[in-house]
Amino acid sequence: MEKLPVYNLQAEKVKETELNPAMFGVAVKESVVHQVMVAQMANARVAIAHTKTKGEVRGGGRKPWKQKGTGRARHGSIRSPLWKGGGVTFGPRSNRNFSQKVNKKMKTKALFMCLSDKVNNGLMFLVDKLSLAEGKTKEFVGVVKNFKNILILKEIKKSKKTETGNQKSETSDQKLETGNKFDIKRYKLSILVVLPKSDKNTFRAGRNLAGVKITTADSLNVVDLLKYKNIIISEEALPVIEKTYLKN
Numbered sequence: 486m487e488k489l490p491v492y493n494l495q496a497e498k499v500k501e502t503e504l505n506p507a508m509f510g511v512a513v514k515e516s517v518v519h520q521v522m523v524a525q526m527a528n529a530r531v532a533i534a535h536t537k538t539k540g541e542v543r544g545g546g547r548k549p550w551k552q553k554g555t556g557r558a559r560h561g562s563i564r565s566p567l568w569k570g571g572g573v574t575f576g577p578r579s580n581r582n583f584s585q586k587v588n589k590k591m592k593t594k595a596l597f598m599c600l601s602d603k604v605n606n607g608l609m610f611l612v613d614k615l616s617l618a619e620g621k622t623k624e625f626v627g628v629v630k631n632f633k634n635i636l637i638l639k640e641i642k643k644s645k646k647t648e649t650g651n652q653k654s655e656t657s658d659q660k661l662e663t664g665n666k667f668d669i670k671r672y673k674l675s676i677l678v679v680l681p682k683s684d685k686n687t688f689r690a691g692r693n694l695a696g697v698k699i700t701t702a703d704s705l706n707v708v709d710l711l712k713y714k715n716i717i718i719s720e721e722a723l724p725v726i727e728k729t730y731l732k733n
Contacts, residue, residue: 489604491611491720496631499613502720507731509604511597521595521707524585532583536576539564545571592707593730599710608715610635615678615719620686622693626669629676636715639673669694677713679705681721703729 487510488501504510539545545564552559560567566574603609610632617624629636674696680687681702691699698713702725710716 487604489609489611491613492632492635493613494615494628494631496635502611502723504604505723505727505731508597508727509601511594511601513598513602517591518595518598518707518711521587521592522711524587525706525708527583527585530583532577532579532581534577535579536573539566539572542570542572593732595707596705596710596730599707600716603710603716608637610715610717611720611723612717613720615680615687615717616684617687617690620689622690625687625690625694625697629669629674632717636676639675639714641671641673675712675714677709677716679716679718679722679726681719681725702726705730 487504487506489504490498491500491502493499539562542564545562549560549563550557562568562571564571566572600609617628674694676697678687678691678697678699679702680699683701688699691697696713698709700709702718702722705726
């Protein structure tokens with residue numbers, strides 16, 4: 486079993502814990518992860534665009550002119566798709582179904598692949614206990630500041646003017662060196678925090694920070710694990726993940 490260090494909220498290593506290879510030692514298959522990701526995004530898609538057919542557009546019940554003898558083309562309704570203000574042919578409908586079926590075993594396997602990939606690339610971090618009593622944003626910022634030398638953060642460089650005169654901001658991934666001053670506004674955060682159960686104060690502390698999402702261990706999904714670069718997991722959440730997703 487692979488061991489992973491456990492930190493406290495001051496980013497101090499307090500111990501090591503063994504990871505279950507059935508969840509964190511799975512070989513990654515990109516095709517499986519991709520299929521589950523596409524299915525999850527498709528199932529979350531909501532069809533909003535809606536057009537009316539000629540039978541749904543108001544009016545057009547009377548034939549605009551008689552069939553023969555006028556010299557004009559024959560028409561049966563002014564709400565024909567050929568007419569301005571008429572119905573739409575093969576337009577988007579709100580009753581479209583984009584859902585895709587994925588087997589539970591495949592979805593769980595893809596989830597374990599993402600967790601294993603985070604461990605292999607040093608992007609998953611364990612904390613002994615993650616609870617912010619006051620529920621203040623500055624508390625969460627303080628935790629990020631403590632972990633600044635461990636997390637992979639994307640620095641937002643000063644914008645440069647292009648040839649067209651537009652400003653373009655550049656970013657770069659890097660681990661901060663010890664002693665550097667930390668200003669959270671200079672960095673683009675990408676952190677997924679996993680708690681063992683819902684914690685109102687901790688959720689409140691992180692909800693105002695862009696690039697930060699706080700979730701519970703029984704709500705993990707492939708899209709979130711792929712979207713966020715750094716994963717901070719409470720040690721107490723590990724048995725919850727095992728109980729929820731690892732079936733004996």
